Amino acid sequence: MTRKAAIVGGGVIGGGWAARFLLSGWDVAIFDPDPEAPRKIGEVLANARAALPALADVPMPAEGRLTFSKTIQDAVEGADYIQESVSERLELKHKVYAQIQAHAPTTLLGSSTSGFKPSELQIKATNPATIFVAHPFNPVYLLPLAEVVPSQKNDPDHIENAKEILREIGMYPLHVRKEIDAHIADRFLEAVWREALWLVKDGVATTEEIDEAIRMGFGLRWGQMGLFETYRVAGGEAGMKHFMAQFGPCLTWPWTKLMDVPEFTDELVDLIAGQSDAQSGHHSIRELERIRDQNLIGFLRVLKDTNWGAGKVLLDHDERRRTLASAPTPDTAAPLVLAHMQVLPGWIDYNGHMTESRYLHASTETCDAFLRFIGAGLEYVKAGHSYYTAESHIMHAGEAKLGDKLTGSVQVLGSDEKRLHLFIRIERDGALVASIEQMLLHVDMAAGRACPVKPEVLERLTPITAAHSALARPDTAGRFVGQRKS
Amino acid sequence: MTRKAAIVGGGVIGGGWAARFLLSGWDVAIFDPDPEAPRKIGEVLANARAALPALADVPMPAEGRLTFSKTIQDAVEGADYIQESVSERLELKHKVYAQIQAHAPTTLLGSSTSGFKPSELQIKATNPATIFVAHPFNPVYLLPLAEVVPSQKNDPDHIENAKEILREIGMYPLHVRKEIDAHIADRFLEAVWREALWLVKDGVATTEEIDEAIRMGFGLRWGQMGLFETYRVAGGEAGMKHFMAQFGPCLTWPWTKLMDVPEFTDELVDLIAGQSDAQSGHHSIRELERIRDQNLIGFLRVLKDTNWGAGKVLLDHDERRRTLASAPTPDTAAPLVLAHMQVLPGWIDYNGHMTESRYLHASTETCDAFLRFIGAGLEYVKAGHSYYTAESHIMHAGEAKLGDKLTGSVQVLGSDEKRLHLFIRIERDGALVASIEQMLLHVDMAAGRACPVKPEVLERLTPITAAHSALARPDTAGRFVGQRKS
Numbered sequence: 015m016t017r018k019a020a021i022v023g024g025g026v027i028g029g030g031w032a033a034r035f036l037l038s039g040w041d042v043a044i045f046d047p048d049p050e051a052p053r054k055i056g057e058v059l060a061n062a063r064a065a066l067p068a069l070a071d072v073p074m075p076a077e078g079r080l081t082f083s084k085t086i087q088d089a090v091e092g093a094d095y096i097q098e099s100v101s102e103r104l105e106l107k108h109k110v111y112a113q114i115q116a117h118a119p120t121t122l123l124g125s126s127t128s129g130f131k132p133s134e135l136q137i138k139a140t141n142p143a144t145i146f147v148a149h150p151f152n153p154v155y156l157l158p159l160a161e162v163v164p165s166q167k168n169d170p171d172h173i174e175n176a177k178e179i180l181r182e183i184g185m186y187p188l189h190v191r192k193e194i195d196a197h198i199a200d201r202f203l204e205a206v207w208r209e210a211l212w213l214v215k216d217g218v219a220t221t222e223e224i225d226e227a228i229r230m231g232f233g234l235r236w237g238q239m240g241l242f243e244t245y246r247v248a249g250g251e252a253g254m255k256h257f258m259a260q261f262g263p264c265l266t267w268p269w270t271k272l273m274d275v276p277e278f279t280d281e282l283v284d285l286i287a288g289q290s291d292a293q294s295g296h297h298s299i300r301e302l303e304r305i306r307d308q309n310l311i312g313f314l315r316v317l318k319d320t321n322w323g324a325g326k327v328l329l330d331h332d333e334r335r336r337t338l339a340s341a342p343t344p345d346t347a348a349p350l351v352l353a354h355m356q357v358l359p360g361w362i363d364y365n366g367h368m369t370e371s372r373y374l375h376a377s378t379e380t381c382d383a384f385l386r387f388i389g390a391g392l393e394y395v396k397a398g399h400s401y402y403t404a405e406s407h408i409m410h411a412g413e414a415k416l417g418d419k420l421t422g423s424v425q426v427l428g429s430d431e432k433r434l435h436l437f438i439r440i441e442r443d444g445a446l447v448a449s450i451e452q453m454l455l456h457v458d459m460a461a462g463r464a465c466p467v468k469p470e471v472l473e474r475l476t477p478i479t480a481a482h483s484a485l486a487r488p489d490t491a492g493r494f495v496g497q498r499k500s
Numbered sequence: 501m502t503r504k505a506a507i508v509g510g511g512v513i514g515g516g517w518a519a520r521f522l523l524s525g526w527d528v529a530i531f532d533p534d535p536e537a538p539r540k541i542g543e544v545l546a547n548a549r550a551a552l553p554a555l556a557d558v559p560m561p562a563e564g565r566l567t568f569s570k571t572i573q574d575a576v577e578g579a580d581y582i583q584e585s586v587s588e589r590l591e592l593k594h595k596v597y598a599q600i601q602a603h604a605p606t607t608l609l610g611s612s613t614s615g616f617k618p619s620e621l622q623i624k625a626t627n628p629a630t631i632f633v634a635h636p637f638n639p640v641y642l643l644p645l646a647e648v649v650p651s652q653k654n655d656p657d658h659i660e661n662a663k664e665i666l667r668e669i670g671m672y673p674l675h676v677r678k679e680i681d682a683h684i685a686d687r688f689l690e691a692v693w694r695e696a697l698w699l700v701k702d703g704v705a706t707t708e709e710i711d712e713a714i715r716m717g718f719g720l721r722w723g724q725m726g727l728f729e730t731y732r733v734a735g736g737e738a739g740m741k742h743f744m745a746q747f748g749p750c751l752t753w754p755w756t757k758l759m760d761v762p763e764f765t766d767e768l769v770d771l772i773a774g775q776s777d778a779q780s781g782h783h784s785i786r787e788l789e790r791i792r793d794q795n796l797i798g799f800l801r802v803l804k805d806t807n808w809g810a811g812k813v814l815l816d817h818d819e820r821r822r823t824l825a826s827a828p829t830p831d832t833a834a835p836l837v838l839a840h841m842q843v844l845p846g847w848i849d850y851n852g853h854m855t856e857s858r859y860l861h862a863s864t865e866t867c868d869a870f871l872r873f874i875g876a877g878l879e880y881v882k883a884g885h886s887y888y889t890a891e892s893h894i895m896h897a898g899e900a901k902l903g904d905k906l907t908g909s910v911q912v913l914g915s916d917e918k919r920l921h922l923f924i925r926i927e928r929d930g931a932l933v934a935s936i937e938q939m940l941l942h943v944d945m946a947a948g949r950a951c952p953v954k955p956e957v958l959e960r961l962t963p964i965t966a967a968h969s970a971l972a973r974p975d976t977a978g979r980f981v982g983q984r985k986s
Contacts, residue, residue, distance in 0.1 A: 026734065026736060151717035151718060151721075152733075152734050157716065157717050157720060157721070158716050158717075159712070159713065159716035159717035161713065186712070186716045188709060188712050188713055188716065190704070190705065190709075191703075191704070191705075192702075192703060192704045192705075194699075194704050198699065198704070198705050198709065198710060198713040199713040199714065199717050199718060201695050201699070202691075202692045202695055202696070202713075202714070202718075203718060205688075205691040205692055205694070205695045206688045206691055206692060206727060207727065208691070209687050209688055209691045210688070210727055210728070213680075213684065213687070216678075217677075217678060218676070218677070218678045218680050218684070219676065219677075219678075219684050221728035221729075222728075223674060223676075223684065224684060224726060224727060224728060225725065225726025225727060225728050225729050226645070226672070226674050226726065227645065227647065227674055227684040227685040227688075227726070228685065228688070228722050228726035228727060229722060229723060229724060229725060229726045229809045229810065230643065230644050230645035230672045230674065230809065230810050230813070231637035231643050231644075231645035231685050232637060232685060232688075232689060232722075233719070233721075233722030233723045233724075233726065234643060234723045234796055234799055234800070234810065235637075235643070235719075235792070235796070236714050236715060236718075236719030236722055236723070237715060237719045237720040237722070237723040237795075237799060238715060238719075238791075238792065238795035238796070238799070239711065239715060239788075239792060239795075240710060240711025240712065240713070240714035240715045240719065241692060241693065241696055241707075241710060241711060241714060242696070242707035242708075242710060242711050242772070242775075242776050242779070242780075243707075243711050243776075243779065243780050243788065244792075246776050246780055246785070246788070247638075247785060247788045247789055247792060248512065248638050250512060250785055253773070254772065254773040254776040254777070255769060255773045258769050258772065258773070259769075283741060283744050283745075286728070286740065286744065287739070287740040287741045287744070289728075290728050290729075290732050290740040291740070293728065293729065294728075294729050294732055299732070299733060299736055302725075302729065302732065302733045303733055305806065305808060306721070306724065306725060306730075306733060308806055309723075309724035309725075309802060309803065309806055309808060309809075310720055310721070310724070312798075312799075312802030312803075312805065312806070313720055313723060313724070313798075313799050313802055314720070315802075316795060316798030316799055316801075316802060316846075317795065317798075319798065319846055320791065320794055320795055320798070322791060322795060323715045323716065323795075324715065324716050324720065327716070360802075360805055363864075364878060364881055365881060365886050365888070365945065369861075369864065370860060370864055370889045370892070371857045371858065371860040371861035371863075371864055372857065374856060374857040374860045374894075375855075375857035377857075378849075378855065378856055378857055392850055395850055395851060400851050402851070402896070403856045403894075403896060404895075404896055405893065405894060405895045405896065405979075405981050405982075406856065406892075406893070406894040406981070407891065407892070407893045407894075407980065407981045408860075408889075408891060408892040408893075408894075409890075409891045410888070410889060410890055410891065428982075435981070435982055451981045452981065453981050453982050459851065491981075492980045492981070492982070493891075493980060494893065494978050494979060494980040495891050495892065495893045495921070495937045495938065495939050495977075495978070496891075496914075496921055496939050496978070
């Protein structure tokens with residue numbers, strides 16, 4: 015049954031939560047008295063729809079239903095999870111929780127607060143046990159981190175349920191074991207923010223120079239290893255102790271202005287806002303969002319390739335979805351539809367459409383799914399055998415564009431103990447975009463030569479080949495490059 | 501003429517500098533009294549050789565010659581640039597500078613110091629005017645940032661020359677206009693480091709939890725936008741002032757422990773070293789270096805695709821090298837060798853060799869180079885015309901492995917006003933790895949249909965087609981998939 019998430023407070027953060035739940039197949043009810051909320055949420059949702067599916071390698075679930083509720087009661091009634099993202103004012107949060115818990119006293123209630131401790135949020139609550147911190151990071155629909163902070167009043171089982179829901183929508187719940195103002199990440203952001211304000215105020219660096227000092231150097235490091243693992247590597251063979259022996263004493267050097275807080279004057283605000291305009295003003299906020307999301311998608315896909323950090327979260331999430339989907343066995347009397355893909359930003363070439371090597375990439379994804387289907391997947395490869403492509407012929411029948419959803423299907427043209435002759439169709443909405451005819455050879459990988467396929471694979475392959483022999487042979491099968499159309 | 505860089509101090513940082521200069525075609529002389537220096541430098545250099553070329557899309561220059569000098573005099577004599585990376589002790593640096601300037605008093609002398617100001621480095625120097633800070637970030641061979649900090653004693657022309665040399669070896673010189681302890685980036689690192697030590701000491705978070713809080717969230721943001729641009733986007737349409745109005749007051753909240761410095765006891769060192777072992781101890785330092793480099797290469801290539809931040813530095817560097825190389829016009833009476841590539845980590849599939857779609861990718865790179873060669877490059881596409889591939893046939897003749905250097909050549913099998921029939925060979929050390937036969941159609945992109953090519957392109961294409969008609973036709977041209985070898 016479709017579950018329901020209630021989003022109370024619909025700004026950029028609330029919108030990001032709404033997008034994650036909707037795109038994960040949950041129904042979402044939003045409460046926000048701001049008449050602009052539907053427009054703002056719509057913009058976040060448009061960004062998320064263009065971005066989040068680009069991280070998945072298994073089909074996304076059907077999107078849930080979005081409603082805007084007129085009252086908190088409407089939003090939270092029947093909800094399986096509630097996320098609060100109102101302004102950072104404690105008395106406002108307390109008031110909102112009283113209204114929520116009047117109608118949904120036992121429902122999990124996560125707060126997006128970046129500063130308050132859960133024990134502060136729970137003060138005066140009808141049911142403090144269900145209120146906890148679930149602090150996300152902008153853009154919420156792309157960054158996996160959610161700091162989950164309970165207090166001693168929370169039931170540990172509730173918190174585990176909440177973490178499971180967060181994993182289900184693709185997040186990485188970081189369980190913060192001791193409550194503390196601003197949790198973990200924002201303490202670092204605050205430290206850097208103070209220091210940055212000093213540097214600008216003292217005329218040491220502009221906002222642009224500070225941003226370059228970050229993104230040309232340690233920022234790149236921190237997207238894939240954090241502070242300690244980076245330093246562990248820097249310490250080299252001598253290890254972490256050696257690193258600390260070198261850098262520990264620096265703590266007492268007069269390096270930073272951290273002992274002091276800059277005065278937050280109008281002049282300082284104007285100075286920073288002016289420098290920021292000079293640095294980034296030639297891009298609109300919408301443009302910057304698109305650039306940021308495209309870069310983040312790229313980084314996250316790199317990490318997915320290396321199964322590292324946030325990329326491991328994505329792979330685990332795919333695996334969870336793959337298992338849940340439990341795809342029905344396809345009908346082997348027709349071409350087998352085995353792959354579902356979406357055209358990603360990196361697949362586009364200078365002509366503005368999908369670059370030709372990505373058609374072969376889509377074909378490979380389809381072929382790999384077929385090999386898994388006949389029992390010649392990764393485990394089979396690990397045991398020393400695989401199918402290698404000997405030759406391919408690609409016919410282009412249309413242009414795929416950014417965001418297009420493509421399917422890949424396999425028709426077996428022939429097979430024997432060593433050879434596998436496939437015809438793969440890449441389609442969009444049932445219309446052919448490209449076809450790929452391939453001859454694969456079964457190989458002994460260590461010996462580097464063709465050899466007969468294992469009987470258990472042949473047993474699965476042969477009936478499909480037999481069933482497909484009844485299908486019409488594709489017009490372009492057996493075609494050579496430049497052949498006149500008959 | 502090959503230029504010479506002298507590297508004084510050969511640890512991880514000195515080794516990174518040496519690698520950048522060598523791989524950029526400079527000769528490098530290293531002075532380091534440590535008998536282990538050649539081994540240590542060798543390890544850094546091996547990492548760099550596996551990593552830095554993966555960022556380039558133009559051929560790398562021939563590597564320079566590496567020598568280990570027995571004296572500072574030998575290292576610095578005849579050098580065009582000197583980089584000092586000895587330990588962070590001011591009296592040691594002064595002693596080293598005196599020895600350097602006894603033999604090379606007018607040569608540019610950059611220091612890798614992370615803490616000292618240039619005016620401190622220049623004290624008592626024979627020639628303070630050539631001594632400045634050039635502070636890099638580990639791994640030096642991949643991260644582009646070098647903070648360049650002069651004092652008032654430096655000649656501005658010298659500093660501009662130094663920045664030009666840094667750009668030549670692929671770095672991004674960030675000119676720090678006001679000297680200050682620890683320059684810019686390390687002030688932030690220090691602020692975060694202090695806060696992190698408090699969190700571990702107080703038992704709020706382990707080193708692993710802190711690293712996750714960074715790399716699952718804001719670390720990903722900072723690799724592509726820095727602090728201020730990220731917050732500008734977060735502020736949304738209301739802009740930077742709105743963002744600051746929201747977050748400014750937090751400065752006086754009791755959020756951080758920054759007002760105090762943790763005591764650096766043995767217990768704290770043991771606690772952190774122990775947690776770091778639990779977090780990362782299952783990987784050796786060498787493994788972590790490889791993982792880090794692979795992730796960084798991936799991030800940097802993503803940014804290169806979007807022409808953003810550090811990726812723009814890489815593109816500009818390619819462009820500089822492409823112009824400098826001023827490739828000789830290839831002999832049009834033979835297949836045209838037009839592309840030089842290296843097999844990157846992301847090109848490898850589960851079989852451990854180059855994935856099939858990357859052969860077509862290599863072919864596309866070659867074909868694009870040919871289109872530029874006949875005057876149908878990006879400018880031509882911008883004006884509304886392009887060649888689209890109609891069909892392709894790929895024959896695999898070998899396996900390419902990680903790091904293999906590949907060349908792509910084009911033989912024109914035929915052409916007319918609308919059609920272009922190419923045979924592309926992908927070779928390694930002169931041996932065929934794959935061949936790709938393609939039929940391309942010249943199209944009017946707006947109309948979406950074939951049309952005659954512009955006369956100026958035809959004028960360049962036709963003589964090549966004529967010259968190539970004298971070449972032997974490849975055996976596999978005109979082959980269909982599964983055809984028996986004749």
